[in-house]
Amino acid sequence: MQVRLARGDDVSAIQSVGRKTWPTTYAFAGEDYIANGLTTWWSVEALERSLEATTCLVADDGDQLVGMGNIDLRGEVPVIWKLYVVPESQGLGVGSALMAGLIARVPSGTSSVRLEYLAGNERAARFYAAKQFNELRREPAERPGWPELVWVERRLEVAAPDRR
Numbered sequence: 359m360q361v362r363l364a365r366g367d368d369v370s371a372i373q374s375v376g377r378k379t380w381p382t383t384y385a386f387a388g389e390d391y392i393a394n395g396l397t398t399w400w401s402v403e404a405l406e407r408s409l410e411a412t413t414c415l416v417a418d419d420g421d422q423l424v425g426m427g428n429i430d431l432r433g434e435v436p437v438i439w440k441l442y443v444v445p446e447s448q449g450l451g452v453g454s455a456l457m458a459g460l461i462a463r464v465p466s467g468t469s470s471v472r473l474e475y476l477a478g479n480e481r482a483a484r485f486y487a488a489k490q491f492n493e494l495r496r497e498p499a500e501r502p503g504w505p506e507l508v509w510v511e512r513r514l515e516v517a518a519p520d521r522r
Contacts, residue, residue: 359424359452361459364414369405371423372416376400379442386478391504399440412439415459417452427456429463429471435511436464438473457489461514470513476505486510 364372376396384392398404408414408428417425425443429436438460443452464471475482477496491510499506 359417359419359455361415361417361455364409364416364426364428366406366409368416368423369402369409372405372414372426373400373402375416375423375426375442375444378444382445383442383479383481384476387476387505388503390501408439413460413463414440415456417443417447417456419447425452425456427460429460431463431465436468436471438471441473453485454489461512464514467516468514469516470511472509472511474507474509477508478505483508 377400380392380396380400384395411432412428412430414426414428416423424447425441427438427441429438438457441453441456441460443456461471472494473486473491474497475486489512491512494509494511497507497509
């Protein structure tokens with residue numbers, strides 16, 4: 359498996375990652391949440407915008423994309439907006455490789471990186487805790503009946519200036 363920068367011709371394969379992961383990942387949140395997310399965040403147009411605005415990595419097993427992740431480096435604190443691995447490749451280190459690749463792209467001197475996940479997504483909670491992300495806050499859901507958002511942060515090592 360290779361983790362690489364996404365290209366414009368990866369959009370349909372990235373969309374396939376979303377379509378494979380969202381129904382099982384968010385079954386607890388309900389069909390309305392899943393349908394809205396796939397329409398809002400996984401349309402061709404949304405993915406093309408994401409490729410332009412964020413750093414997007416894909417995990418390619420040689421036959422297909424088995425995962426993807428993106429990080430927005432434009433703000434003061436970088437935000438990982440997506441990190442998904444197709445169900446049949448989960449537990450094989452794909453998510454860890456994508457996470458490492460995303461964090462490696464954070465500019466030196468940056469003190470932290472953040473992301474959010476849905477309350478109730480226990481697999482994500484365990485994964486991010488294992489990657490040293492700590493809860494910052496919770497935010498109400500966009501719509502009644504949807505799960506709240508859990509924001510987490512990972513502090514990064516910031517090298518001390520050389521004072522020679």
